[in-house]
Amino acid sequence: MNYSRYINSLSAARKSSPIREMTNLLTQGSPELVFLAGGLPNPNTFPFQSASIKLRDGSNIQLEGKTINDALQYGPTQGYGPLLSQLKEMQQKLHSPPCWADTEVVITSGSQDGLCKAFEMMLNVNDHVIIQEPVYAGTLAIVNPFKPKYIPVQCDANGLIPDLLRQCLETNWKSEDAHSPSSDIPKVLYVNPAGANPTGVSIPLDRRQEIYQIAKDYDLIILEDDPYYFLQFDKKRTPSFLSIDTDGRVVRFDSLSKVLSSGIRLGYVTGPRPLMERILYHMQVSVIHASSMSQVLVSELLKQWGEEGFMGHVDRVQNFYLQQREIMLKAAETHLTGLAEWNVPQGGMFLWIKCLGISDTRPMIMERALKKDVILLPGREFMTDPSQPCPYMRASFSLPTPENIDRGFRNLSELIREEIELTKKN
Ligand SMILES: Cc1ncc(COP(=O)(O)O)c(CNc2cc3ccccc3n(O)c2=O)c1O
Numbered sequence: 007m008n009y010s011r012y013i014n015s016l017s018a019a020r021k022s023s024p025i026r027e028m029t030n031l032l033t034q035g036s037p038e039l040v041f042l043a044g045g046l047p048n049p050n051t052f053p054f055q056s057a058s059i060k061l062r063d064g065s066n067i068q069l070e071g072k073t074i075n076d077a078l079q080y081g082p083t084q085g086y087g088p089l090l091s092q093l094k095e096m097q098q099k100l101h102s103p104p105c106w107a108d109t110e111v112v113i114t115s116g117s118q119d120g121l122c123k124a125f126e127m128m129l130n131v132n133d134h135v136i137i138q139e140p141v142y143a144g145t146l147a148i149v150n151p152f153k154p155k156y157i158p159v160q161c162d163a164n165g166l167i168p169d170l171l172r173q174c175l176e177t178n179w180k181s182e183d184a185h186s187p188s189s190d191i192p193k194v195l196y197v198n199p200a201g202a203n204p205t206g207v208s209i210p211l212d213r214r215q216e217i218y219q220i221a222k223d224y225d226l227i228i229l230e231d232d233p234y235y236f237l238q239f240d241k242k243r244t245p246s247f248l249s250i251d252t253d254g255r256v257v258r259f260d261s262l263s264k265v266l267s268s269g270i271r272l273g274y275v276t277g278p279r280p281l282m283e284r285i286l287y288h289m290q291v292s293v294i295h296a297s298s299m300s301q302v303l304v305s306e307l308l309k310q311w312g313e314e315g316f317m318g319h320v321d322r323v324q325n326f327y328l329q330q331r332e333i334m335l336k337a338a339e340t341h342l343t344g345l346a347e348w349n350v351p352q353g354g355m356f357l358w359i360k361c362l363g364i365s366d367t368r369p370m371i372m373e374r375a376l377k378k379d380v381i382l383l384p385g386r387e388f389m390t391d392p393s394q395p396c397p398y399m400r401a402s403f404s405l406p407t408p409e410n411i412d413r414g415f416r417n418l419s420e421l422i423r424e425e426i427e428l429t430k431k432n
Pocket residue numbers: 115116117118119142144198203231232233260261262263268272273
């Protein structure tokens with residue numbers, strides 16, 4: 007593939023920082039090396055001497071000696087060596103990427119960081135951007151400043167609809183336009199394929215293959231934003247776009263937020279080397295690297311757990327959210343039947359609810375929900391055109407207890423009934 011068409015002039019102008027190259031030397035030098043080059047602070051001046059983290063299973067992770075020094079010091083931009091190796095091994099085992107030999111992984115400060123850098127590498131102002139809709143509000147927040155011409159592709163119970171995707175493209179372009187520098191044909195397809203935010207929908211494999219073929223026909227890069235991959239409620243996880251990527255056209259964003267901790271701010275981007283190099287250079291100048299403490303801690307955890315321990319943990323996390331989903335679905339049945347409609351989420355942590363008899367949920371939620379001791383997000387936040395009224399709202403089942411879910415939905419049903427009355431009066 008010719009990746010230059012996906013790299014805007016800003017990103018193409020980025021170069022590796024000499025200081026970062028120097029720091030990489032530090033990890034390659036002999037023990038006799040006298041390092042006079044980089045401005046790394048002397049760890050003996052740090053007040054932290056060791057750290058011990060207690061795990062819920064009663065075991066401990068000890069950071070001391072080399073690990074505490076690594077945790078407190080600058081490290082390689084691409085990621086802390088041991089963790090990078092562990093994550094690369096995990097990607098190979100879980101996804102068996104067909105283009106693995108030409109693939110690179112970069113550890114980022116959450117998948118949000120990686121997603122932001124990928125769009126900032128690829129987009130120019132006023133670009134066409136193909137995006138599933140509804141879509142995670144954090145993605146819109148990244149892309150909106152580019153004043154994009156969104157091509158929103160509607161979803162059904164199985165996610166993004168390939169026929170609509172193909173229709174959007176063939177109505178306005180020919181596939182050969184992808185090879186014409188002057189064409190304004192889109193270059194990027196953003197997809198959140200499993201347990202999508204906000205719908206909870208997962209795209210089945212046959213549909214992913216159709217979508218991939220369309221991306222192939224129109225030479226699109228697929229941004230596979232997949233933080234809920236481990237939270238798919240069907241234990242047999244659907245193969246990722248990365249696992250069917252025979253061309254090297256998928257950039258995949260994984261997150262540790264939903265399975266280990268959201269506060270450690272660790273995600274990892276997996277994609278073709280020429281694109282990952284651009285993201286690496288951007289990391290060098292934006293944050294230098296993701297938190298060393300977070301990376302060392304996770305690496306020691308994975309070392310202690312091994313693959314079996316980690317997969318056992320993510321299964322427990324998946325089961326927790328499945329239980330939470332059941333509780334929210336029961337509360338919806340009890341309190342919202344006749345007032346709203348919803349699909350059964352196939353993954354993630356959200357229920358996407360359509361209010362019946364209310365054209366736009368934003369005023370109800372933003373102006374009247376707090377008085378009812380319940381708050382959720384209005385559907386407009388997840389639309390590419392927020393000026394349009396939207397009858398949907400997103401409820402998260404990650405945090406509330408079963409009792410609070412039931413109480414919240416009881417309050418919600420009162421809120422909706424009062425809103426319908428209000429609408430009738432106006
Ligand atoms: C589809 C999709 N892609 C990327 C991310 C970012 O995850 P990261 O790995 O932690 O950076 C997310 C996180 N989504 C949310 C985060 C959040 C944080 C504070 C408060 C509210 C939040 N709400 O509501 C969210 O949906 C996501 O859903």
